[in-house]
Amino acid sequence: MQKARVRTPIEPIMGLLGGCCKMGCKMSVAFGIVPLAVVIAVFFETPAVLELDEAMLAKHGSAEISKDDVGSSADFGTAVPEGFGSGGMFDKIAFVYDSTNKWMSLGLDQYWRKALVGECLRLQQGDRVLDLATGTADVSLLVAGQLRDLGTTASDAPAVLGVDPSAEMLRRGVSKVEGRGMEGVVRLVKGDAQDLTSVRGIDAAGTLSEPTTGVADASIDKISMSFGIRNVPNRAKAFREMKRVLKEKDSSRVCILEFSLPDGEKFLSKVAKTFITQVVPFIGRIATMNSGSAEYEYLEKSILKFPKPVDFAASMAREGLFVRSITSFAYGAVHLYTASPAASSSSATSAGVA
Numbered sequence: 001m002q003k004a005r006v007r008t009p010i011e012p013i014m015g016l017l018g019g020c021c022k023m024g025c026k027m028s029v030a031f032g033i034v035p036l037a038v039v040i041a042v043f044f045e046t047p048a049v050l051e052l053d054e055a056m057l058a059k060h061g062s063a064e065i066s067k068d069d070v071g072s073s074a075d076f077g078t079a080v081p082e083g084f085g086s087g088g089m090f091d092k093i094a095f096v097y098d099s100t101n102k103w104m105s106l107g108l109d110q111y112w113r114k115a116l117v118g119e120c121l122r123l124q125q126g127d128r129v130l131d132l133a134t135g136t137a138d139v140s141l142l143v144a145g146q147l148r149d150l151g152t153t154a155s156d157a158p159a160v161l162g163v164d165p166s167a168e169m170l171r172r173g174v175s176k177v178e179g180r181g182m183e184g185v186v187r188l189v190k191g192d193a194q195d196l197t198s199v200r201g202i203d204a205a206g207t208l209s210e211p212t213t214g215v216a217d218a219s220i221d222k223i224s225m226s227f228g229i230r231n232v233p234n235r236a237k238a239f240r241e242m243k244r245v246l247k248e249k250d251s252s253r254v255c256i257l258e259f260s261l262p263d264g265e266k267f268l269s270k271v272a273k274t275f276i277t278q279v280v281p282f283i284g285r286i287a288t289m290n291s292g293s294a295e296y297e298y299l300e301k302s303i304l305k306f307p308k309p310v311d312f313a314a315s316m317a318r319e320g321l322f323v324r325s326i327t328s329f330a331y332g333a334v335h336l337y338t339a340s341p342a343a344s345s346s347s348a349t350s351a352g353v354a
Helices: 011-018 025-032 036-044 054-061 087-104 109-121 138-149 167-179 235-245 267-287 293-304 309-318
Strands: 048-051 129-132 160-164 186-192 195-201 222-226 253-259 321-329 334-341
Touching: 054 309, 054 321, 087 167, 109 138, 109 222, 109 253, 109 321, 109 334, 129 138, 129 235, 138 160, 138 167, 138 186, 138 222, 160 167, 167 186, 195 235, 235 309, 235 321, 253 309, 309 321, 309 334
Parallel strands: 129 160, 129 222, 160 186, 222 253
Antiparallel strands: 048 321, 186 195, 253 334, 321 334
16 A cells, blocks of 8 residues: 555644634534544545555455445345435435534545545546536536636536435535536436436426436546445446446546545554544534434444445446545545546556545
8 A cells, every 4th residue: 555645634624623613512512522633633644545456356356246235235234224325314414414524524525525526537628527426516516616627618518417316415506506606517416326317407496307318328527426325225236327327438537435434453543433433423413403313323334334445446346447546534434436447447547646
């Protein structure tokens, strides 16, 4: 494993502290229990990059598909409780989703998303980007901003298609898109990552349109997905859909950002592990005034049951998405998977965080 040359910036944490008064008492209480070691650690961490090759993936992918390849059986050992991990679950917690993300990540969630967009996607003028699990459209807007800087205009619309199963998250995302004047570049739709053949448009009022034809074969240059693959009931289906819609070329990318449980072997890794298992559910209870406690407990359990990074990369490779590198943030609590279509893996260059 080798170290990346990107260092974690201090600005996100300082911005988080600066906004403490605005967040109110409930967030201040939550921040008060964050271990001091975590705060210190994020100032000095250097993300690590693991470069993968075909032999390593083949070794991990040779075993039979385990239950961890199917999110619905992985999260609770049997079937997911009704609505959990679905759009309906996220509808319920949409009102605090953005703010709790900032507190749970110590303000680093935007930094990780920027790493995904800036270092993994490697956007080019003319790219069409599919942002799965777009939520309130944070990544879709980051992508749109970079594409606009590269020369994309409203006449090229929609350069970014954001897909999510939660109407309430999307409604808030549409408001963000309109507020930033990106309607001509970003389109948000309600849809399922396991079947992108049909989608439904949505407006800022939350009104859904009739179903329309979804994403065509080989029509997408880049795919992003942030903190959403854990909640997909059948991840293999989602990978096959990504493979179907992605263009077969060397510059094509699939960039997935996801939580996982740190190994806890080193002190800071152990602190990060404790933070996920103890602090995350607590913040969820505080932020939602206990109305979303079950939902945040589910999110914690879905992290606990998520496959180890190389095993997850192997599950992508089985469906034709070759993972070239895994970048580790927050001492193993967050990983960025950089993948390309397997058919072009031998000729494309490595695309990890540089």
